[in-house]
Structures are given as structure tokens and as C-alpha cells.
Amino acid sequence: MKRKAILVSIDGLGDRPIHELGELTPLEAAATPTLDRIASEGLTGLVDPYAPGIPCGTDVGHLCMLGYDPNEVYSGRGPIEALGAGLEIFPGDVAFRCNFATVDQEGKVSDRRAGRIRDGVAELARLLDNISLNEDIIANFAPATDHRAVLVLRGKGLSPQVSDSDPGGNNEGMAMQKVQPLDKTDAAIRTAQAVEQYLAIAREVLGKHPLNRQRIMSGQLPANAILTRGAGIVTYCTPLRERFKGLRCAAVSGEATVQAIAKMAGMQNYTHPGITGSYDFNGKLKAAAVLELLADNDLVLVHIKATDLAGHDGRWDQKKNIIEQIDTMVGQIKANIPPDTLIAITADHSTPCTVKEHSGDPVPAVIWGKGVRADKQVTYGETSCSHGGLGRITGNNYFHILIDLMGFSQKFGA
Amino acid sequence: MKRKAILVSIDGLGDRPIHELGELTPLEAAATPTLDRIASEGLTGLVDPYAPGIPCGTDVGHLCMLGYDPNEVYSGRGPIEALGAGLEIFPGDVAFRCNFATVDQEGKVSDRRAGRIRDGVAELARLLDNISLNEDIIANFAPATDHRAVLVLRGKGLSPQVSDSDPGGNNEGMAMQKVQPLDKTDAAIRTAQAVEQYLAIAREVLGKHPLNRQRIMSGQLPANAILTRGAGIVTYCTPLRERFKGLRCAAVSGEATVQAIAKMAGMQNYTHPGITGSYDFNGKLKAAAVLELLADNDLVLVHIKATDLAGHDGRWDQKKNIIEQIDTMVGQIKANIPPDTLIAITADHSTPCTVKEHSGDPVPAVIWGKGVRADKQVTYGETSCSHGGLGRITGNNYFHILIDLMGFSQKFGA
Numbered sequence: 001m002k003r004k005a006i007l008v009s010i011d012g013l014g015d016r017p018i019h020e021l022g023e024l025t026p027l028e029a030a031a032t033p034t035l036d037r038i039a040s041e042g043l044t045g046l047v048d049p050y051a052p053g054i055p056c057g058t059d060v061g062h063l064c065m066l067g068y069d070p071n072e073v074y075s076g077r078g079p080i081e082a083l084g085a086g087l088e089i090f091p092g093d094v095a096f097r098c099n100f101a102t103v104d105q106e107g108k109v110s111d112r113r114a115g116r117i118r119d120g121v122a123e124l125a126r127l128l129d130n131i132s133l134n135e136d137i138i139a140n141f142a143p144a145t146d147h148r149a150v151l152v153l154r155g156k157g158l159s160p161q162v163s164d165s166d167p168g169g170n171n172e173g174m175a176m177q178k179v180q181p182l183d184k185t186d187a188a189i190r191t192a193q194a195v196e197q198y199l200a201i202a203r204e205v206l207g208k209h210p211l212n213r214q215r216i217m218s219g220q221l222p223a224n225a226i227l228t229r230g231a232g233i234v235t236y237c238t239p240l241r242e243r244f245k246g247l248r249c250a251a252v253s254g255e256a257t258v259q260a261i262a263k264m265a266g267m268q269n270y271t272h273p274g275i276t277g278s279y280d281f282n283g284k285l286k287a288a289a290v291l292e293l294l295a296d297n298d299l300v301l302v303h304i305k306a307t308d309l310a311g312h313d314g315r316w317d318q319k320k321n322i323i324e325q326i327d328t329m330v331g332q333i334k335a336n337i338p339p340d341t342l343i344a345i346t347a348d349h350s351t352p353c354t355v356k357e358h359s360g361d362p363v364p365a366v367i368w369g370k371g372v373r374a375d376k377q378v379t380y381g382e383t384s385c386s387h388g389g390l391g392r393i394t395g396n397n398y399f400h401i402l403i404d405l406m407g408f409s410q411k412f413g414a
Numbered sequence: 415m416k417r418k419a420i421l422v423s424i425d426g427l428g429d430r431p432i433h434e435l436g437e438l439t440p441l442e443a444a445a446t447p448t449l450d451r452i453a454s455e456g457l458t459g460l461v462d463p464y465a466p467g468i469p470c471g472t473d474v475g476h477l478c479m480l481g482y483d484p485n486e487v488y489s490g491r492g493p494i495e496a497l498g499a500g501l502e503i504f505p506g507d508v509a510f511r512c513n514f515a516t517v518d519q520e521g522k523v524s525d526r527r528a529g530r531i532r533d534g535v536a537e538l539a540r541l542l543d544n545i546s547l548n549e550d551i552i553a554n555f556a557p558a559t560d561h562r563a564v565l566v567l568r569g570k571g572l573s574p575q576v577s578d579s580d581p582g583g584n585n586e587g588m589a590m591q592k593v594q595p596l597d598k599t600d601a602a603i604r605t606a607q608a609v610e611q612y613l614a615i616a617r618e619v620l621g622k623h624p625l626n627r628q629r630i631m632s633g634q635l636p637a638n639a640i641l642t643r644g645a646g647i648v649t650y651c652t653p654l655r656e657r658f659k660g661l662r663c664a665a666v667s668g669e670a671t672v673q674a675i676a677k678m679a680g681m682q683n684y685t686h687p688g689i690t691g692s693y694d695f696n697g698k699l700k701a702a703a704v705l706e707l708l709a710d711n712d713l714v715l716v717h718i719k720a721t722d723l724a725g726h727d728g729r730w731d732q733k734k735n736i737i738e739q740i741d742t743m744v745g746q747i748k749a750n751i752p753p754d755t756l757i758a759i760t761a762d763h764s765t766p767c768t769v770k771e772h773s774g775d776p777v778p779a780v781i782w783g784k785g786v787r788a789d790k791q792v793t794y795g796e797t798s799c800s801h802g803g804l805g806r807i808t809g810n811n812y813f814h815i816l817i818d819l820m821g822f823s824q825k826f827g828a
Contacts, residue, residue, distance in 0.1 A: 053814030057827025077828040360818030392805030
């Protein structure tokens with residue numbers, strides 16, 4: 001018998017004990033009657049999204065959560081961001097993550113984010129899109145969130161083995177880096193030259209744009225350069241539908257990265273202006289979207305980014321509060337699903353408030369539904385799940401267990 | 415934030431229930447207030463140094479404990495023993511473990527250890543070092559512990575694919591074996607011939623040595639032959655410092671094998687005549703060394719061999735007693751470390767007193783420190799750790815978890 005399932009991905013959920021919370025984690029300290037009920041009736045455990053002790057990015061964490069091997073499908077962050085920004089990307093293309101930045105006359109980066117520019121970005125991006133470079137290379141460019149954007153180079157003989165022009169995270173005041181080939185192939189040399197040519201064009205176009213003159217006059221930093229990083233190529237992912245007996249699946253997420261991963265996995269992306277990847281996620285709207293999608297899908301992924309944001313900001317109070325809102329959202333979903341539906345709750349990685357970054361700590365996980373083997377744990381938390389019946393498994397294991405409970409797995413042997 | 419850590423390696427710690435100890439293991443029966451406190455406040459689990467049910471040597475167990483894949487860096491025991499004995503070994507060299515042995519006139523091995531010869535070994539070894547063989551092959555030889563020694567062959571076109579001349583563990587009375595190539599390459603054939611030539615020279619040099627005449631006259635077994643085994647080549651290990659964001663690390667061990675592994679991992683080896691790998695390890699001295707090294711290092715490994723010796727000797731009373739001394743040593747360390755320091759305690763393998771050999775039983779492990787997720791276990795023992803929050807993980811997993819808690823891990827993805 002085939003069953004439907006909802007996969008709740010609570011971004012950066014896992015945490016470490018917080019002194020102010022009486023050495024509990026935000027999840028353990030939060031009032032979560034629905035999540036605890038699900039844990040009590042379900043099968044809990046700890047999930048290492050990729051492997052024990054290895055911190056994952058949101059991209060890798062979600063690839064693993066959907067049963068993909070990131071070593072096979074993952075090459076740089078560029079392609080994922082490009083997909084997220086709505087750019088098409090084909091095998092052979094090379095994609096880069098970009099920032100609009102402020103660069104002074106000597107070529108030094110005075111702000112890697114051009115004062116976190118937001119307004120007018122779409123207009124600037126349009127001028128940088130669809131540009132012909134030497135050797136029949138075409139550059140496509142699209143804005144992403146705020147000061148972020150993506151660049152896709154298309155042409156013959158390109159390579160992702162090129163260095164970043166972006167000097168990196170904490171290096172304000174450093175020079176913009178020359179893009180270098182990282183190996184001795186013609187493709188890497190060609191690609192590095194193409195990026196350099198593109199970046200020079202971008203500086204010229206942006207430097208004389210009226211929007212930047214206005215910004216300077218009003219005391220804002222101009223977006224007068226593009227920085228590139230994370231070159232990568234797209235790799236073909238076999239869609240979930242092909243891998244698992246025609247599994248129909250959809251995703252509800254307000255975040256570009258997760259939307260991109262969902263697209264790679266062949267999932268339908270549900271979009272709605274009220275569904276965001278920010279602090280004020282709309283749980284009610286997400287719950288309604290999940291229930292709507294469940295009518296025509298077997299698996300519905302619902303992703304909440306706000307927990308990760310709170311982790312990065314070190315705000316355990318906020319994180320606890322968001323988890324309580326998620327509890328309400330899950331309650332709304334649980335109250336309205338068909339009787340045989342499974343609910344799986346996990347995360348793509350931990351973002352402990354004490355670390356303010358992704359960590360390698362495993363994440364608490366649970367699978368709930370009629371006929372699922374229950375264990376003795378009665379709450380949903382990092383410590384209780386560490387004693388749960390799923391044991392300690394990988395994100396890939398977890399997804400395959402869910403797929404099997406749904407009745408979509410393939411027998412190995414006969 | 416980066417944090418320091420102490421990694422306590424209690425050699426052969428894991429054991430099985432001992433009837434005389436009320437079906438407790440030596441660790442469970444020992445009075446270990448500090449270790450129990452650490453387990454109670456920390457995160458416990460079971461570690462399979464390599465994989466479940468696979469007994470490891472001290473070399474492999476420590477390689478895994480430091481996050482290396484023994485299949486990548488390990489080829490035979492010879493190179494590790496050679497490093498431990500202070501011989502240089504380079505890519506292309508082939509190294510062998512050796513015993514001084516007693517062989518009768520018919521070529522039969524009457525004692526594989528020449529009566530566990532100790533005195534005079536250095537002098538005999540000197541005569542067997544730096545010998546030129548056919549085809550420009552040079553043989554270097556150095557004594558190790560007691561009757562043990564190492565041989566390194568250096569020359570063009572050598573191979574570790576040769577058989578042992580040593581008939582093995584319980585085969586006293588068997589003939590010394592002819593060294594055979596294990597594949598059909600010229601290198602294996604050349605190497606087998608070189609070893610045979612060397613062993614003939616050794617028999618000649620040793621047979622006429624006055625020390626052996628003295629031994630025979632005083633009723634002792636002569637060391638009149640060399641037995642070879644464990645041919646291997648050296649493989650390059652990427653130092654921990656390069657693998658993990660500049661991690662500075664040092665080791666405190668009195669045992670040659672662990673010192674050799676530490677050297678391979680690029681760790682600073684602390685040496686002091688009072689620090690031994692024998693029963694009477696000096697815990698106070700080791701604790702002081704750890705604290706001294708911690709000033710300039712991020713990770714300090716401290717190794718205690720005595721537990722393994724007691725396991726091999728089947729002395730559970732002794733093993734229990736040593737564990738209590740280790741508890742005191744850990745207490746001295748714990749009382750004097752900076753507040754954010756992590757303490758990790760594990761072992762390279764189990765050496766159950768009932769087996770008197772390394773076994774594949776997992777070893778109890780714990781990680782302790784501020785902000786580490788605690789579990790519900792309150793003692794440090796084989797059974798309590800089997801219910802711990804770390805679950806059942808590999809030695810490699812354990813090391814990566816520690817590195818992540820130290821803040822030295824690299825994010826996979828973005």
C-alpha cells in the first residue's frame with residue numbers, strides 16, 4: 001500500500017545546551033505539545049545529515065535529506081543559486097554566486113555587499129544580463145536576494161576550475177582578486193579570461209549608472225562592481241519520481257536554495273508572496289499550502305528557514321519562539337491530513353546559538369504515522385532523540401526509511 | 415570560536431564481563447570518580463575504532479582515532495614500526511618487522527623471540543645495519559623493544575608483495591620460511607631475493623658473534639637469526655594541521671607505535687625518560703606534560719599502554735588498578751585546564767582479559783566540555799556507554815565530532 005508523507009525541514013534546528021535555558025536547547029526549552037505528541041507516538045532518532053561531525057550547508061543538507069549523494073551531484077554553490085534565481089543552467093554551463101559590491105578607485109573592496117543594496121538591483125542586473133564575451137561565450141545574469149546575484153557563462157570548453165574574484169567573508173579593504181585558472185587546462189584559462197572580461201564590463205556599466213550617482217549623493221555605498229565566487233557546473237540529478245516508483249512530490253519553501261534543490265530533485269515548487277524564508281514566516285499559509293499540495297502529491301516538503309536565522313544571530317529566545325510557532329503549524333497540518341499520512345520532521349543541519357554557524361552536531365528526527373514502530377521517547381529534543389529507536393543514522397538513511405514506509409522503495413534482491 | 419581539547423587514549427581499554435568481578439568489566443569494577451563525573455556531564459557512546467567486530471592493532475586504532483582511513487595510509491606494519499624505531503623511511507622503501515630468533519641447525523625455529531633477548535640487542539643490531547645487497551639495495555636495521563627490530567630496504571624497483579620468513583605466532587618448531595614474491599612483478603621477485611640474501615648474511619654475522627656463544631654457555635637461547643614479517647611501504651599522510659585549519663597538535667606516549675602514528679599525523683612528540691609504555695606509567699608526569707603542551711597546542715593526545723598489557727596478560731585485577739590510576743591522572747588534568755577545554759576519552763581497541771588479545775568489541779567513549787550535549791548516562795563503562803547519546807560510531811566519526819566541537823571543521827556546502 002502506498003502512503004503519503006509530509007517532510008518538515010526545520011532549517012538549522014539542532015542546537016547545543018544554552019546556559020540561560022537551564023542547559024536545555026531551544027527545542028528542549030520550547031513548549032511543543034504537537035511535536036512531543038508526534039515523538040511520543042512515533043519513532044525518534046538522531047540524524048547526521050551527511051556524516052557525524054561534518055557541518056553541512058543548506059544545499060548539501062537538503063540534498064542528503066532527499067536521498068542524494070552530494071559528492072555526485074554537487075559542484076560549487078553557483079549552479080544551485082542560479083536555479084534558485086530562476087536562470088536556466090545546462091550541462092557545460094559554469095555558474096557563479098555574485099555580490100553587488102563597492103570597490104574604490106584602487107580596486108579595493110570597501111563593502112562586499114554595497115551597503116546591502118536592495119532597491120534598484122533588478123534594474124542593474126538587467127543591464128548585466130545577456131552579454132556577449134570573446135570566443136562566443138554568453139553571460140547571463142540574474143538578481144537573487146538583496147545584494148546577491150548569479151552569473152552563468154555558456155559556451156564551448158568552459159571549466160569551473162577558476163578562483164574567486166571575491167576576497168571573502170571578513171576581508172573588507174582587500175583588493176578584488178584576479179580570477180585565475182585552478183588547473184592548466186585550456187578550459188580553465190578560457191573561463192578565467194571570460195570572467196575577467198565580464199567583470200570589467202560590469203564595472204564600466206555600473207560605474208556610470210545614474211542609480212549609483214544617486215546613492216553616492218544620498219550617502220549610500222554605490223554598487224559599482226560584481227564579485228564572483230563558488231564556480232560550479234550543473235550535474236544531472238535523477239528526479240525523485242524516476243528513482244521511486246513515480247513518487248509525485250512538491251516543496252513549500254520561501255528560500256531560493258531550497259527551491260533550487262527541490263527543482264533539481266524534480267519537485268514542484270509552490271510559490272506565494274506570503275511564503276518567505278525570513279523570520280516572519282507565515283505558518284498558517286504554509287500549513288494550508290501543504291494540505292493543498294497533498295491532494296495531488298505523495299510527498300510534500302515544507303521548509304522553515306527562521307530557526308537557522310535565529311541560530312546564526314545567536315538568538316536562542318527567538319529560536320525557541322519560532323519553534324513554538326512551528327509546533328502550531330505542524331498541529332494545523334496534523335489535524336487535517338488523511339488518516340494514513342506519515343509525518344517526518346528533521347533538519348538539514350544544526351546551527352547552535354552558541355556557535356552562530358552550522359555545526360556537525362546531529363539533528364533530532366522523528367517519523368510518525370499509523371503502524372510505524374514507536375520507541376520509548378516522549379519528547380522531541382536533541383537528548384531524547386539520542387536515545388530513540390531510529391538510532392543514529394544519516395540523512396540519506398532517514399529519507400530511504402521514509403520512502404520505504406510510504407511504500408515507494410525498491411526491493412534489493414528477490 | 416576555537417577550543418582546545420585533550421584526547422585520552424587508553425590502550426586496549428574495552429573489556430568483557432569478568433566472573434570474578436561480579437560480571438563487570440575492569441573499567442566498570444574500578445573506582446573512577448573523575449571518569450564517571452565526565453561521563454555524567456558529557457556525551458557518551460560506543461566507538462568501533464575501525465568497524466564493528468573488526469579487531470584493530472594499536473597502529474590502525476590510532477590512525478582511525480586521528481581521523482585517517484587506514485586503507486589509504488596503511489600498508490603493512492613494517493613502516494610504522496620503522497618510524498617508531500627511529501629509522502627514516504621514504505616512498506619506495508620497503509619496511510619489515512623483525513624478531514631476533516633462535517633457529518637450529520636444520521633451519522627450524524626453536525624460539526621466535528630468542529628467549530626474549532634484551533641485553534646486547536643494540537650491539538647485534540649495529541652489525542646488521544647499513545648492509546649493501548645485490549643490485550644496489552641497501553638494508554638498514556634498527557632495534558625496537560626487547561627482541562623486536564625493523565628492517566628497511568632501499569633501492570630501485572622494490573615491492574612489499576613478499577611473504578614472511580617468520581612462520582608465525584604459535585609455530586615454534588616449524589622451519590623458517592623462504593621469502594617468496596606474492597605477485598609476478600620483477601619488483602616482488604627482486605625484493606624476495608634481497609630479503610633472502612639479507613637473512614643469510616644475518617645468520618652468518620649472528621652465528622659467530624661472541625654474545626651468542628656466551629648465551630649458549632650460560633644456558634640462554636642464542637639470537638642467531640632474524641625473522642621478517644609485515645612488509646609494507648610508507649604512504650604520505652596529510653598532517654592534521656593541513657586537514658583542519660592549522661590545528662596544532664602534540665602527543666604524549668611512551669610507546670614507539672603510537673609515537674610513529676603521531677609523527678605520521680604531523681604531531682609533536684613529547685619525550686621524557688620517565689614516560690614509558692610499560693606497566694609503571696607515570697601518570698603525574700603525563701598529566702604535567704599534557705598541561706605543558708596545551709599552552710602551545712590545540713589538541714593534545716595522551717596515551718596509556720598499561721591497560722593493554724594487562725589485557726594481554728589476562729590480569730583483570732591489574733587492569734582495574736591501572737584504570738584507577740588513569741582516573742587520578744585525568745583528574746589532575748581536568749583540575750588544571752582552561753575553562754573551555756574539551757576532554758575526550760576513548761581507546762584504540764578492546765583487549766579483554768578473557769581473550770588476552772585484541773578483540774572487535776567497541777570501546778567506551780566520552781566527550782566532555784562546556785556546551786556539549788549531555789546524555790542520561792552517569793558512569794563511564796562499556797554497558798552505560800552503549801546507551802549513550804553519541805550512539806555507536808566509528809573512531810573516524812568520533813574524531814570528526816571532536817574536531818567540530820573544537821571549531822576546526824570545514825563546512826560541506828554552503
